[in-house]
Amino acid sequence: MTAEPLEIYLDESDLERGLRDDVRTGLSAGSKWLPPKWFYDARGSELFERITGLPEYYPTRAERAVLAEHAADVAALTGAKTLIELGSGSSEKTRLLLDAFTRRGGLGTFVPLDVSVSALRESTARIAADYPGLRVRGIVGDFTRHLHRLPTGGRRLVVFLGGTIGNLLPAERAAFLTAMRAALEVGDWLLLGTDLVKDPSVIVPAYDDAAGVTGEFNRNVLHVINRELGADFDPDAFAHVALWDPEQEWIEMRLRATRPMRVRVLGMTVDFAPGEELRTEVSAKFHPDGIAAELTEAGFARTAFWADPDTLFGVTLARAR
Structure with a gap:
């Protein structure tokens, strides 16, 4: 039996609008953030498949x-x-x-x-x-x-x-x-x-593997924003950070600016101080x-x-x- 034609309730214009809204809201917040769904373009999906096979990722x-x-x-x-x-x-x-x-x-x-x-x-x-x-x-x-x-x-x-x-x-x-x-x-x-x-000693390495694949996956959201919205992020200038929050009992993935930066996107100018972090994922x-x-x-x-x-x-x- 062949699969039925797809029922489509979400198209490219919806996705672009959602990305614009999230970037505008998240990057203008006092503590900058982006939702994790924007990791997953073709390259992000490929990187995540690699992550699932890593020894640290249980x-x-x-x-x-x-x-x-x-x-x-x-x-x-x-x-x-x-x-x-x-x-x-x-x-x-x-x-x-x-x-x-x-x-x-x-x-x-x-x-x-x-x-x-x-x-x-x-x-x-x-x-x-x-x-x-x-x-x-x-x-x-x-x-x-x-x-x-x-x-x-x-x-x-x-x-x-x-x-x-x-x-x-x-x-x-x-x-x-x-x-x-x-x-x-x-x-x-x-x-x-x-x-x-x-134990966090098991959790944290799953989000910060020795091979650095998760770091590339994390930075991929910046590549997506550059490509889709014409931003000028320098992804290599952000360090991958994975932190365990014992009170919330979740892990946070962040991108930490390694130098002062000024990023232009959607007509906004977004400044990053050295050491400032952008939260990209919470995983409870x-x-x-x-x-x-x-x-x-x-x-x-x-x-x-x-x-x-x-x-x-x-x-x-x-x-x-």
């Missing part, structure tokens, strides 16, 4: 181990007819779930949602070829804005993997989970991957009971929680109530 391996062990449990507990994946990318880890549902039988439709038309077109074609009995319906959209576009009907399982929910600040996370619950019916399911709180880590409480507050009930043998990464299965 989340991908740990989450895959959980899914390999418990995908059959997810299929048995949910009996889902429609599997929806948010921020799907290549959907590689999701294949563990698709294989489990295929063995069990009953799954009819797979709906990946992602912002990238090209990535989604490629991944849906591969999934449709590898799972010929499955209806594959790709949606080009932003999971913070287009949850109301998800297909309705049947028993649905929404999958949100990779610990991506940790990139949302607490208020954003609460808003997302509330919107997610509003998009579902009572009895639908959510499978959520979360990186767990652990969770306690199992903490994420359960957030899900409960949003209208879900936790059904199961699984972690890898080293308790590095957790996957929560929750039901809309």
Whole structure:
């Protein structure tokens, strides 16, 4: 079966407008910031794929181990007819779930949602070829804005993997989970991957690897802004910084100016003092009971929680109530 034509609710003009708004707001703030979604042009996506294979970067391996062990449990507990994946990318880890549902039988439709038309077109074609009995319906959209576009009907399982929910600040996370619950019916399911709180000596190297790949990934956001908005950042003049915040229990990635700089972008002049930092990512880590409480507050009930043998990464299965 071939994949259905993509449903597109986000186009290049939307992305450009979003980038302009974020750059204008973030670079004019007292403490400068940019959201992490702008890392991911083609080069950024390639760098992130390299990061996931680095020895220091445990989340991908740990989450895959959980899914390999418990995908059959997810299929048995949910009996889902429609599997929806948010921020799907290549959907590689999701294949563990698709294989489990295929063995069990009953799954009819797979709906990946992602912002990238090209990535989604490629991944849906591969999934449709590898799972010929499955209806594959790709949606080009932003999971913070287009949850109301998800297909309705049947028993649905929404999958949100990779610990991506940790990139949302607490208020954003609460808003997302509330919107997610509003998009579902009572009895639908959510499978959520979360990186767990652990010793910072394990966490920090995952965001500051010895080979420097994460540093290049971090600086890539400046290349994106230069190319898309005609800015004149000197990316090599920014040092990559990864810091653990023990109070917030999150890691912050920042870019630190190594010299005084004046950057021109969108008609603004943005000054950086030596040592001034631009925050580019927050990645929250969770306690199992903490994420359960957030899900409960949003209208879900936790059904199961699984972690890898080293308790590095957790996957929560929750039901809309």
